[in-house]
Amino acid sequence: MIRTIPRLWLVLDIAGSALGLLVTLPVSFAFAAGTLSRWIPDGPLSLGLALLVAVIVWGAAAISRLAPAPALIVAWIGALLQMACGFSPGAYDLAILVVLFATSAWGSLRVLWLGGASALGGGVIAGFYLSLMNEPTLIQDAATGLRVAVVAGLIGAVSVLTLVMAWVAGLLWRLVLHGRRTREAQVRAEAVATAEQERVRIARDMHDVVAHSLAVVIAQSDGARYAAAADPAQAVSALTTIGQTARAALSDVRLLLAQLRHREGEGPQPTLADLEALYAQVRAAGVEPRVTVDPMPPGEPPASIQLAVYRILQEALTNAIRHGDGDVDVRLSWHHDRVDLVVRNTVPPTPRHGSLEQGHGLIGMRERAQLVGGSFAAGHADDAFLVRATLPVVPVTA
Incomplete structure (x- = not known):
């Protein structure tokens, strides 16, 4: 019944209606031809x-x-009182057009159709009312009855057309408002989706960087602790590796935090050229990656594919360091339309750090593959853990 609108709009509506009353009332009196009512003396x-x-x-x-519904009721009361008093239509009746516009523009669905019915019914009633007012002799015989009917039909058609046009104008404005709200909702949804995608990307990158670096640091620190007494030089080497790994991880984390805080674009991303450094970190952690690349890349793969291959390998090797038992086999097969990636490492019968299948790393690897349109699978196979990924590669033209 009553909508919530800004106070400014309510003040403007009241002021505009007061102005409309002050303007149309003298005009109505001026065109009354000296007689306001047919039935009430001046x-x-x-x-x-x-x-x-x-x-x-x-x-x-x-x-x-x-309040479109109460306004429609009040307008009907005013119109019926006007006809009951025998007043001719005046300029102040423009307010009825405003009410019909409001019922279709801001009213509920029921009020919308009540406004349309009022426009049709009110136009027909106004046509008969005006034809009777303009026919002094009323209906005395068939000829005058026919004339009254024709005049009523014409005036009624004009009245219906006028009232319906106001109602249709409000309906069009309603559609404009609906389209605007739809666009705003779409923009908000797209902004939320974009922010969520960015959050997931940063979380994925953060996990890849931190998890791998910490796995290397933990492995090196454990080795340094055991080697400290027997081989101090090896302990120093392990501590050096820990420092280098920690500094590189800190640099990557700072870059990710800058993207998160300042909405900066993505910084430099790892490529295939960085795989050797990745393998070196894994070797420093005590795990030997046996890498096979066959066939070799036919050209320069897209940057998105290089990033996906690097991150999937990084997470798979990190899992091998944390959960594996022994060395790890890595195989990359670069075909003209795809790259097949397989990482296999043996695992102990009892997991070292909980269930591998439930970690965030597998989720991140699967997302990496899906982002470039590829497929991913991981799971236990006998005494080993197997990671498989197939990523599509755009054919390289010669």
Whole structure:
């Protein structure tokens, strides 16, 4: 019944309706041809009733945006009072058009159709009312009855057309508002989706960098602790590797945090050329990656494929360091349309650090493959853990 609207709009509606009353009421009196009502003699009573009708219909216009349904009811009361008093249509009746516009623009679905029915019904009633008012002799015989009917039909058609046009204008504005809200909702949804994708990307990168670096640091620190007494030089070498790995991880984390805080674009991403450094870190952690590349890449793969291969290998090797038992086999097969990646490492019968299948690393590897349109699978195979990924590669033209 009552909508929530900004106070400014309510003030403007009331002020506009008051202005409309002040402008249209003198015009209505000026064009009344000296007679306000056909049934009430001119005088204070007719003037008061005409003023009351004008105030009612413009009052309905003042609240039409705030409460379209009550405004429609009030407008009908004013129109019926106008016909009951025998007043001719006046300029103040423009307020009815404002009310019909509001019912279709801001009313509920029921009020929308009630406004349309009011436009049709009110136009027909107004046509018959005007034809009777303009026919002094009323209906005395068949000829005058036919004339009254024809005049009523013409006036009714004009009245219906006028009222329906106001209602249709409000309906069009309703569609404009609906389209605007839809676009705003779409923009908000796209912004949320973009932010979520960025958050997931940064979380994925953060996990890849931190998990791998910490796995190397833990492995090196364990080795350094055991080697400290027997071989101090090896302990120093392990500590050097820990420092280098930690500094590289800190640099990557700072880059990711800068992207998160300042919405910067993606920084430099690892490529296939960085795989040797990755293998060296894994060797420093005590795990020997046996790498086979067959066939070799036919050209320069897309950057997105290089990044996906690097991150999947990084996470698979990190899992091998944390959960594996012994060395790890890595195989890359570069075909003209795809690259097949397989990482296999043996695992002890009892997991070292919980279930491998439930970690964030597998989720990240699967997302990496899906982002470039590839497939991913991982799981236990006998006494080993197997990671398989197939990534599509755009054919390289000669």
